[in-house]
Amino acid sequence: MLVAGHLYPDLLNLYGDRGNLIAFARRCTWRNIPVTVREIILGEPVDFRELDFLFIGGGSDREQGIMAEDLRRHRDNLGEAIEDGLVVLAICGGYQFLGHHYQTGTERVIPGLGLLDLYTQAGPRRLIGNCAVEVELDGRPVRITGFENHSGRTFLGRVQPLGRVLAGYGNNGTDGLEGVRFRNVFCSYLHGPLLPKNPRLTDHLVSLALKRVGRNPALAPLDDRLEERAGAAALARLGLG
Amino acid sequence: MDAKLMIAISSGKTAAQCSQLLGHHGSSLPGKVALRLYPGTLRALAARAERGVILVTGTNGKTTTNNMLARVLLEAGYRVICNREGANLISGVTTAFLRKATASGHLEFDWAVLEVDEASVPGVAAEVDPRMVVVTNFFRDQLDRYGELDKTVTLIDDALGRLPQTQLVLNADDPLVAQFGGLASPAVFFGLAPHARVVERRHHTRESRFCPLCGKELNYAFYHYSQLGLFRCPDCGFRRPEPEVEGLQARYLEDGVACTIRRGGRDYPLELPTQGFYNLYNALAAFAAGTLLGVEPERVIESLESYEPATGRLQRFRYRDKPVYLNLVKNPAGFNESLALLRTDGRRKDVFIAVNDNVADGRDISWLWDVDFEVLEELQRNVAGFVCSGLRGEEMAVRLKYAGVALQKIVAEPNLKEAVGRALDGPGVAAYFFATYTALWPVEKVLRSRVTPERGKQHAGSRPSIS
Ligand SMILES: [Zn+2]
Numbered sequence: 001m002l003v004a005g006h007l008y009p010d011l012l013n014l015y016g017d018r019g020n021l022i023a024f025a026r027r028c029t030w031r032n033i034p035v036t037v038r039e040i041i042l043g044e045p046v047d048f049r050e051l052d053f054l055f056i057g058g059g060s061d062r063e064q065g066i067m068a069e070d071l072r073r074h075r076d077n078l079g080e081a082i083e084d085g086l087v088v089l090a091i092c093g094g095y096q097f098l099g100h101h102y103q104t105g106t107e108r109v110i111p112g113l114g115l116l117d118l119y120t121q122a123g124p125r126r127l128i129g130n131c132a133v134e135v136e137l138d139g140r141p142v143r144i145t146g147f148e149n150h151s152g153r154t155f156l157g158r159v160q161p162l163g164r165v166l167a168g169y170g171n172n173g174t175d176g177l178e179g180v181r182f183r184n185v186f187c188s189y190l191h192g193p194l195l196p197k198n199p200r201l202t203d204h205l206v207s208l209a210l211k212r213v214g215r216n217p218a219l220a221p222l223d224d225r226l227e228e229r230a231g232a233a234a235l236a237r238l239g240l241g
Numbered sequence: 242m243d244a245k246l247m248i249a250i251s252s253g254k255t256a257a258q259c260s261q262l263l264g265h266h267g268s269s270l271p272g273k274v275a276l277r278l279y280p281g282t283l284r285a286l287a288a289r290a291e292r293g294v295i296l297v298t299g300t301n302g303k304t305t306t307n308n309m310l311a312r313v314l315l316e317a318g319y320r321v322i323c324n325r326e327g328a329n330l331i332s333g334v335t336t337a338f339l340r341k342a343t344a345s346g347h348l349e350f351d352w353a354v355l356e357v358d359e360a361s362v363p364g365v366a367a368e369v370d371p372r373m374v375v376v377t378n379f380f381r382d383q384l385d386r387y388g389e390l391d392k393t394v395t396l397i398d399d400a401l402g403r404l405p406q407t408q409l410v411l412n413a414d415d416p417l418v419a420q421f422g423g424l425a426s427p428a429v430f431f432g433l434a435p436h437a438r439v440v441e442r443r444h445h446t447r448e449s450r451f452c453p454l455c456g457k458e459l460n461y462a463f464y465h466y467s468q469l470g471l472f473r474c475p476d477c478g479f480r481r482p483e484p485e486v487e488g489l490q491a492r493y494l495e496d497g498v499a500c501t502i503r504r505g506g507r508d509y510p511l512e513l514p515t516q517g518f519y520n521l522y523n524a525l526a527a528f529a530a531g532t533l534l535g536v537e538p539e540r541v542i543e544s545l546e547s548y549e550p551a552t553g554r555l556q557r558f559r560y561r562d563k564p565v566y567l568n569l570v571k572n573p574a575g576f577n578e579s580l581a582l583l584r585t586d587g588r589r590k591d592v593f594i595a596v597n598d599n600v601a602d603g604r605d606i607s608w609l610w611d612v613d614f615e616v617l618e619e620l621q622r623n624v625a626g627f628v629c630s631g632l633r634g635e636e637m638a639v640r641l642k643y644a645g646v647a648l649q650k651i652v653a654e655p656n657l658k659e660a661v662g663r664a665l666d667g668p669g670v671a672a673y674f675f676a677t678y679t680a681l682w683p684v685e686k687v688l689r690s691r692v693t694p695e696r697g698k699q700h701a702g703s704r705p706s707i708s
Binding site: 017097129223226 | 391604605606608611632634
């Protein structure tokens with residue numbers, strides 16, 4: 001049984017992000033891999049080490065603030081789970097919060113969890129639009145697509161990017177990098193939501209989660225023709241056909 | 242008359258003719274031209290109202306509410322100016338006045354009834370000095386255009402705060418709207434009493450679960466849909482205001498919805514000839530506004546009961562023997578209500594969904610994942626097939642797949658004409674067409690070439706003059 005956790009689904013679900021949980025769970029179920037989705041509710045006790053997959057989304061400023069306050073109390077527990085191989089997908093606000101800090105303007109610095117070596121700076125205008133990124137999964141290049149909408153510019157320290165921007169802005173609109181990979185943690189600015197649009201990435205996460213619980217990570221193929229057509233259409237819209 | 246205004250009016254009208262020649266639909270170009278030449282155009286024209294200007298705003302239902310109210314006033318014998326749907330920014334609103342003005346700038350009317358885009362409320366209100374503002378609801382809509390919902394609501398709150406004389410007509414069931422009752426302006430509330438369809442659980446598309454006044458989580462006795470329901474703040478005491486106009490015993494009819502409207506201790510039965518539960522809210526808003534403006538309640542009911550939906554507001558057609566419905570979808574709350582129609586209609590049907598991602602649709606289509614398509618897992622039993630089209634039709638198809646719709650029931654057909662034909666000729670005995678904003682007219686055009694409008698002609702004479 002895989003346990004997929006959705007962190008604060010009431011707060012952090014700004015751009016259809018719950019689709020990521022839906023995709024993770026469906027692609028398990030379609031292969032008869034037992035999976036359960038656990039909603040992690042604000043203020044309730046949680047042990048992240050009991051999860052196999054954790055999704056962290058983004059929210060509005062106010063909601064983001066509420067989540068930050070609560071999650072800070074679980075920092076060490078989450079850090080241990082990550083060291084232990086917990087598979088994490090963090091998008092946008094969730095991604096930023098795993099880093100050192102978020103700097104708004106010149107004055108204010110909102111501390112992050114500092115679990116990943118990166119920081120974010122507010123930019124003068126929002127980076128909005130369709131986005132395509134080339135990532136490497138199991139040594140093979142895969143093009144993933146999504147929609148980004150963020151004013152923060154993220155800069156990486158000693159961590160690997162998730163991929164290289166083919167179209168759009170990515171982490172900061174300047175260095176051509178998008179997202180982060182660190183152990184089994186995957187971060188990205190791509191909404192869409194990301195996983196339903198990109199089944200190969202989803203399957204990669206499912207495999208990692210299976211490996212973590214000591215099961216065979218090989219996955220039976222599924223009929224992904226609809227997803228492939230949608231991906232092709234999205235790439236075509238970006239002139240990457 | 243001011244020479245500058247004269248020139249602005251005539252240039253705007255010339256632009257109107259040109260844009261009609263070019264075949265633009267609902268263009269707001271005339272207003273844009275006139276405002277550029279003379280920024281005071283809207284103020285000057287709106288000031289000519291014999292009785293006043295009414296603004297209708299909110300995320301969902303503003304077109305329908307606006308058209309309903311215009312019809313009520315028109316049938317009560319008033320001369321009414323009303324803007325075209327979609328032309329609801331300041332330029333579109335100005336265009337509505339220009340259309341009715343003569344080339345020499347002459348313009349006479351009693352009421353201007355204007356639907357106004359939420360973000361344009363401050364700008365328009367400052368120019369027209371509205372006698373009344375009707376607010377339907379606030380849902381998440383096209384986030385990439387406006388930023389977050391909170392900001393939109395704050396913007397309108399500020400604008401209304403500068404209009405202490407303006408009569409407000411507010412949805413009591415939506416905490417985001419009901420909070421305006423705390424402003425200095427006189428307010429009348431409309432709302433729905435509990436009925437058979439209320440839900441005790443919160444929907445996935447929660448727009449705002451926190452008290453807009455103090456930030457505490459709101460308690461709900463029940464929900465109508467989304468955040469609309471019987472709410473109360475445990476902390477500061479903010480709660481659903483007692484509505485002066487309340488819909489009781491809401492229920493579905495064969496091909497419509499009904500309720501009893503209670504106002505001032507009297508009951509008025511209402512049968513709306515259009516499906517869609519949310520249309521009751523629109524009717525309640527129009528009833529509250531119409532009666533406040535002095536129209537007899539019985540006459541308001543009469544007008545509402547003969548109301549014809551505008552393009553894509555559950556517009557009805559007939560194809561051979563098959564009833565065909567066309568409905569606009571533009572945000573999760575509205576789409577969920579559209580899916581509720583499939584539950585109400587027990588017939589076997591074909592379903593068509595066109596999703597575009599142009600600017601007017603919202604370029605980010607991830608809102609589709611906030612729609613509860615998961616209800617289709619059960620409802621698909623009565624659906625022969627789903628045809629997905631539009632610029633992002635393939636992604637719509639993916640959404641259905643992950644909602645649990647059987648793969649053999651899903652077709653992605655990017656060619657709109659082809660796709661419409663497929664749904665029309667499907668094996669169902671009814672067909673539902675859902676389209677996002679910029680897909681709506683293309684779909685309607687294809688539909689019109691194949692089907693016959695269900696009603697229409699007999700009421701043509703009494704339609705609000707929005708053409
Ligand atoms: Zn409160």
